[in-house]
Amino acid sequence: MITLKQAVPGYRGRAVTSPLSGTFLTGSMTAVIGANGTGKSTLLKTLIQLQPPVSGHISFTEGSAPRAAWLPQLSEMDRQFPASVYDVVCMGSWPGRGLFSGINRQHRLRICEAIERVGLGKLHNQPVETLSGGQFQRMLFARLLVQNAPLVLLDEPFTGVDAQTSRFLMDLICQMHDAGQTVIAVLHDNALVKRHFPQVLLLGPECCHWGKASEILPYYQPTSLNLALSA
Template identity: 60%
Template sequence: MITLENIVLGYQGQGISLPISGRVHTGSMTALVGANGSGKSTLLKTLAGLLPAVSGQLTFNAAVRPRMAYLPQQSEMDHQFPINVVDVVAMGCWPATGLLGRIGRADKKRIEQALERVGLSALSSRPIEALSGGQFQRMLFARLLVQHAPLVLLDEPFTGIDSQTCRLLMEVIAQLHTRGQTLLVVLHDSDLVARHFPQTLMLSQKHVHWGASAEVLSLSTAERRDRPSLFQVS
């Protein structure tokens, strides 16, 4: 789906990463790991077209960026916007209906099913400012289910939520993967990566490792021992 050739990530022409080369295959599920500041979030923003690469080449199989769902860190979102839960989830229909398009019966059914899947059916009319952090994240995952984008980019989706919600959202991620969607997920929990993610891209100031998760995590053992912040929880 995506080919990276010596991509250097950064801001305003200043690189913050080593060159990255590799391929994101259609239908793959990849964890992005590394110390804070290593470029994980910057990579997602670059893939989403929000930031240009400092150097290197980024190409897509279809010559254009695929339709994608990008979920930034919660700290980057406005939790005070005057809108309720069901309307946020309904935004997942916009790629198909357009901003002013009519949401049909089938779309409404998909929205209802998504809300039920994440346990928010009873809160569908609640304003988002009244949601807890875990409820807010479940709402965003319901929108992902409705959106059905071929490429899904998630930046630290489990930060600041309880373990039960984390398990639920991990089940939703697995469901998206089963549907054939391609996922790249920034994570800090190495055990979660080892249990659930077939592929891992590790970024650090010294190395870039990309491949099967078991192999990448094994290669990184010495570096994690020397730099315990590599998988720190933020």
């Protein structure tokens, strides 16, 4: 789906990772890991063309970037926005119907089904500012379900949510993957990555590793990343 050739993500001409070369295959499931400040979030934004790479090249199998559903970090979300759960989930239907088109019966049915699927059926009229961290994240996942995009990018999807909600959301991610969606997720839990993610991209300050989880995870020791990478 996406091929990187010596691509260097960064901001304002300043690189934040080493050059990356590799491929995200269609239907694959990849965890992006690494210490803080190694460019994980920047990479996701570069993959969906919110910002260009500092150097190198990114190409797409279909010739243009695939339709993507992006879940940013909770810290980047405005939780005081005057909207209900239904309003936010409804935003996921925009790519399929156009920003200024009305919502038909099929759209409404899909929105309601997604809200029920994440366990917020009784809260569909609830203002988003009243939701707990776990409920807010469930709502954002409902929006992902409505989007049903070929490419799903998740930036730390389990931050600020309880263990039960994390397990529930991980099940949803696996269901998306089983349905054929390509999943790329920034994560910090090695045990979770080992259980669920076949592919891993490890970003480091001086070099990066990309391949099977069983081969890459042994390199990742957050307290001694440089030593592990050079071993």
